[in-house]
Every structure is written in C-alpha cells, then in structure tokens.
Amino acid sequence: MEQFLEEQYDIMDVSLLAGKIMLESGAETYRVEDTMMRMAAAYGIKESHSYVTPTGIMFSIETEEPTKTKLIRISVRTTDLKKVAMVNSTSRRITNGELTVSQAYRELKEIHTSDVTFPLKLRIAAASIASGCFLIMFQGSWIDFISAMVAGGLGFMSVVYFERLIPIKFFSEFIAALIVGILSFLFVHTGLGMHLDRIIIGSVMPLVPGLLITNAVRDLMAGHLLSGLAKGAEAFLTAFAIGSGIAVVLTFL
Incomplete structure (x- = not known):
C-alpha cells in the first residue's frame, strides 16, 4: 500500500x-x-x-x-x-x-x-531587424530603416537589462519605451530620420505583449475566464507602460 x-x-x-x-x-x-x-x-x-x-x-x-x-x-x-x-x-x-x-x-x-534560449546578441539583432521590417510594413520610408533598427534593438536590450536589475513588473517596459522615444526624437532632430511617429511605432513592436494577448483570448474562448482576464490585464498594463514611456517623451521633448 x-x-x-x-x-x-x-x-x-x-x-x-x-x-x-x-x-x-x-x-x-x-x-x-x-x-x-x-x-x-x-x-x-x-x-x-x-x-x-x-x-x-x-x-x-x-x-x-x-x-x-x-x-x-x-x-x-x-x-x-x-x-x-x-x-x-x-x-x-x-x-x-x-x-x-x-x-x-x-x-x-x-x-x-536547461537554458534553451537564443544568445542575447542574437535576440537583440532579431529585435533590430524586426523593428526595421515593422517600419516598412507601416509604410515608413527606407531612410528611417536604420534609425528604427537601432532604437528597437536598444529598446529590447533595455528591457532585458532592467528586468534583471530591478524586478518590478512593468518598470522595464516603461524605461525601454522611454529610451526608444528619446532615441527616435534624436534621430529625427539630427536628420538621421524623417518620420518620428513611424520610427517609434516600428521600434516598440518587439516590446508589445503579443503572446499574452493571444493567450488571453484563447483562454477566454476555452472558458478559462479567470486566467483569460488575468492575462488580459497583464497585457493591458504592459501596453500602458509602453504607451506611458512614449507619452512622456512626446510631452517633454
């Protein structure tokens, strides 16, 4: 027994x-x-x-x-x-x-x-390329491609760094969005970019909680209301932190 x-x-x-x-x-x-x-x-x-x-x-x-x-x-x-x-x-x-x-x-x-994640350098490179591609997808110009790549890559690197440094939920996304906004403004101000809005949109896309939103909807459709609402709230707060970081830059710069 x-x-x-x-x-x-x-x-x-x-x-x-x-x-x-x-x-x-x-x-x-x-x-x-x-x-x-x-x-x-x-x-x-x-x-x-x-x-x-x-x-x-x-x-x-x-x-x-x-x-x-x-x-x-x-x-x-x-x-x-x-x-x-x-x-x-x-x-x-x-x-x-x-x-x-x-x-x-x-x-x-x-x-x-086990640690099966890709190396950090490769993930930053992928985020940079994705930022540039999102810029083109949102009808941005090729002149802004490099600016979006740099801002997106540094923004993603900031998320990884600040998550390890300060384990406060949503803080790293806010700081990363703040850095993306500042870099985008500097690129446009110095003539290295033309369209501030499209550079920002392309650069913040690697920060957007796409998987959280998808899982929240799928859990709700499967009848798991508590989990779906919790993940939806987490996705909303993450998106709010990203938007707040960009809003601070656009307000004061």
Whole structure:
C-alpha cells in the first residue's frame, strides 16, 4: 500500500513539474491542464483534476483512498516556446508508454533547468531587424530603416537589462519605451530620420505583449475566464507602460 501511494505521489510530481514548466514558459492555461491530465491518465490514474491560474497550479487525483491534492506557486513567467514544445514531446512519449515515471521526471527536470534560449546578441539583432521590417510594413520610408533598427534593438536590450536589475513588473517596459522615444526624437532632430511617429511605432513592436494577448483570448474562448482576464490585464498594463514611456517623451521633448 505504501509503495502504491508513493507511486501516485510520483505521478502527481511529474504532472505538476510538466505544468510548471509550460506555465512559466508562456503556454495557455487550457493546454497546461490538458497536458497534466493526459500524463496522469497515461500512468493509470483514472480520474484527475487540474486547476491552473497564471500564478498557481492545483492538481488532484481521485482513488479509493481520500483525494490527494498538491499546490505549487508560479512566480516567474516568461516566453520560451521551445520548452513548451519539449514538454509536449515528453508528454507524447509518456502517452505512448515509452517513459517510466522516474524517467519522465528526470527528463522534465533536465528541461526545467536547461537554458534553451537564443544568445542575447542574437535576440537583440532579431529585435533590430524586426523593428526595421515593422517600419516598412507601416509604410515608413527606407531612410528611417536604420534609425528604427537601432532604437528597437536598444529598446529590447533595455528591457532585458532592467528586468534583471530591478524586478518590478512593468518598470522595464516603461524605461525601454522611454529610451526608444528619446532615441527616435534624436534621430529625427539630427536628420538621421524623417518620420518620428513611424520610427517609434516600428521600434516598440518587439516590446508589445503579443503572446499574452493571444493567450488571453484563447483562454477566454476555452472558458478559462479567470486566467483569460488575468492575462488580459497583464497585457493591458504592459501596453500602458509602453504607451506611458512614449507619452512622456512626446510631452517633454
């Protein structure tokens, strides 16, 4: 009996760890819940229940014994779709019977501790190129292309730096938008750019919380009203911080 109970707790730990990785990496709430229950079912748990919010996960299994429930807190959330894909791959292997409980836990632990993000220099370069491309997409001129690239790249670098320096939500986005606005104004003032509005629009696009907005809408459509509203509020406040940074520049310069 003790071995049976221990095995059940191990299955719960595997499911919770998979859910934690996915939620911290930017997965939708309904996807996290579905993955956790599928993994538990693959290990013989006939009925399980998961309740996921952006800040916590509750997971329980029903057996002949009293219902067992575990809760974990989610304090860090970022965007890392590579880890979401890796957990999905592990989940499929569990469903196909290719992994034991201990093997799955070790694999998920490796995914959780691994750093699969691209190098910072590459991400800054990608943000710079994206800023220039957004400028052209919004019917900007090629004269402003380099200005948008520089402002967008430095703005993205500012977000990364200030998130590490000052762990205050929305502060890094505000400062980054402030830097983008100042740089855009200087480029236009010195003749290196022509259209201030289009340079700013192109440069702030890498800062826009697109994934948050998408996940909020998808969670609302899936019936997860609490998670959808919470993510929508977070996306709104992020967009407000970006707009406030630009507004300060346009007001005082």
